[in-house]
Amino acid sequence: MASITSSLSFKAEELTDIELAILICLATDEHPILTTPAHNIDSLVYELCLLVPRVFQLTHVLIYCSPFTTPEDFASELLVFSMPPSPCSTDTPESIALQRNRLTASSSIAHCIVAINFDRVPHIIQIQVLEMLRTRRILTRGAVLPVPQRFVFIPVIEADAPGEGPRLTPHLQHSFAMSHWHDPEDGYVNIEADEIYQDKIRERQRRQERHQQLEQEWWQEWEQQQNQNQNQNQAEAWTSAGRDIERGEGTSAGDSVLISLIST
Structure with a gap:
């Protein structure tokens, strides 16, 4: 002993x-x-x-x-x-x-x-x-x-x-x-x-926080891209509709208004 x-x-x-x-x-x-x-x-x-x-x-x-x-x-x-x-x-x-x-x-x-x-x-x-x-x-x-x-x-x-x-x-x-x-x-x-262990814990926490931040930024960019694509698709649809009207033999008063809105 x-x-x-x-x-x-x-x-x-x-x-x-x-x-x-x-x-x-x-x-x-x-x-x-x-x-x-x-x-x-x-x-x-x-x-x-x-x-x-x-x-x-x-x-x-x-x-x-x-x-x-x-x-x-x-x-x-x-x-x-x-x-x-x-x-x-x-x-x-x-x-x-x-x-x-x-x-x-x-x-x-x-x-x-x-x-x-x-x-x-x-x-x-x-x-x-x-x-x-x-x-x-x-x-x-x-x-x-x-x-x-x-x-x-x-x-x-x-x-x-x-x-x-x-x-x-x-x-x-x-x-x-x-x-x-x-x-x-x-x-x-x-x-x-143990300071080394505590440093590792802090570094791990920083990495987790950075990962969460990057993930959040990625989702925000993805949502923005989705909204842009949706707006672009909608604009293309309106443009296509306007061209179809212009190719018609005649346009009504309502169609003329629609064409003027699309042109602007």
């Missing part, structure tokens, strides 16, 4: 509910399940992306899960690379094998795994994660890699209220120390403090 908290420049009472849940799990070598309403999943994930390196100084990866996620894909997404892999000049079997060895040698499992919608993965992947949590190692890219000493696996799952939402396989569900529901009304401290 002391080794973990000694590197944290804050007091426990200053932590948010999410930060406190992660701290407890890191201190006890346990893992939490985080839940929140569906429309707040993205905000919760972004909050985790900010606080994990900022508050705990840990590496992290995001895994977007689906029913089509394979064990191989899932295992490869756990990795972070200490150096960018150098491209091979050819695609010969020897170069591919060399590249794979380089990737394995320069990679390691991230300290924090954020698995979004983890409840949607196939049963075999849940068993794969259960074994990883039990043995603290996983087979990936043809090599067995250990998890870091400070390691936390965080499934992020949709739930409308505490205690609701889908559950994992029984044995895996029991492997998590807690299931914490984050109320969106509690806010996202790290997001609110």
